Amino acid sequence: MMPSIFVLDVPEFLPLVEHARSLPGCKVEGPRLGYWRLTASPVLSFRRKELGFKPAVWHGALTGGLVGHITHFDNDTLTIEEAAS
Amino acid sequence: MTAIQPIPIAGVHHTARPTWKLAETVHFYRDLLGLPLVHAISARGWGPEDHADFLHFFFDSGNGSTIAFFYYIGTTPPDFVAVRDDYRYRASHTAWRVATREDLLACRAKIEAAGIEVKYQIRHEVIESIYFNDPNGYSLEVTWQVRPFETVDRQDATRTIEAAVALENARGAAPFDAIDQVWTRKGAALAAEFDRAAEVS
Numbered sequence: 001m002m003p004s005i006f007v008l009d010v011p012e013f014l015p016l017v018e019h020a021r022s023l024p025g026c027k028v029e030g031p032r033l034g035y036w037r038l039t040a041s042p043v044l045s046f047r048r049k050e051l052g053f054k055p056a057v058w059h060g061a062l063t064g065g066l067v068g069h070i071t072h073f074d075n076d077t078l079t080i081e082e083a084a085s
Numbered sequence: 086m087t088a089i090q091p092i093p094i095a096g097v098h099h100t101a102r103p104t105w106k107l108a109e110t111v112h113f114y115r116d117l118l119g120l121p122l123v124h125a126i127s128a129r130g131w132g133p134e135d136h137a138d139f140l141h142f143f144f145d146s147g148n149g150s151t152i153a154f155f156y157y158i159g160t161t162p163p164d165f166v167a168v169r170d171d172y173r174y175r176a177s178h179t180a181w182r183v184a185t186r187e188d189l190l191a192c193r194a195k196i197e198a199a200g201i202e203v204k205y206q207i208r209h210e211v212i213e214s215i216y217f218n219d220p221n222g223y224s225l226e227v228t229w230q231v232r233p234f235e236t237v238d239r240q241d242a243t244r245t246i247e248a249a250v251a252l253e254n255a256r257g258a259a260p261f262d263a264i265d266q267v268w269t270r271k272g273a274a275l276a277a278e279f280d281r282a283a284e285v286s
Binding site: 004005006008009010011012013029030032033034035037054056057060062063064065066067070083 | 207208209210211231232235236237238240241244245265268269271272273274275276278279282283
């Protein structure tokens, strides 16, 4: 299954959605049930500074839910790939 | 899930902690932070036979709330109240509310002008806070909530906590050792609902 994340439809997380819209090949769905779903293949990745996130929000940026496997998550970059089956 | 009727409470009256630094505590809260001393109980020890004579005093922290302390006369602090430089110790803290970001910044300026070190100023998801310590080593926070909690926040909180509780309950079968597990469990449940919602819309 392609990696995706759910983003709660509230102002503090919307930079994720806005940034995803600018990424070629990234599908943005919603909002439904109060969430946006962002999906990309084979990799979904973000950089903190591009989102304008302070560290506290960055480290909780996946709180909406995750489908996939986090292969890299440090103070500046996040990469999610398809989960190994 | 059945919605339960909340108990009829109306906010914080007081939180209380022990102090063995009476003068410093009064000076800090009343004179440096400017919280009025509004009530003081002084009593012989009662209840448990070994209960020390004590003072129990309250500072007004706004909107009907107070912060209170116990001073147990003639005693020394037991080991279990020893201050530790550890995030798990700081988890116990008092957070006061301000109405605006301007008020938050004004608090910071006043606190620093009083010679108190502001340890951090952190923007969280829906709050921005400053953090500092009192003379006892207790953690204090002043926080400004950017927006009110909405239905979507409550629903999301329920999804998060339900996923985490399920993982905690399953610890006999599998370790619960990373937040990724919560996100993945929540994501799996949400993906199914999200697709169903798309079909009906």
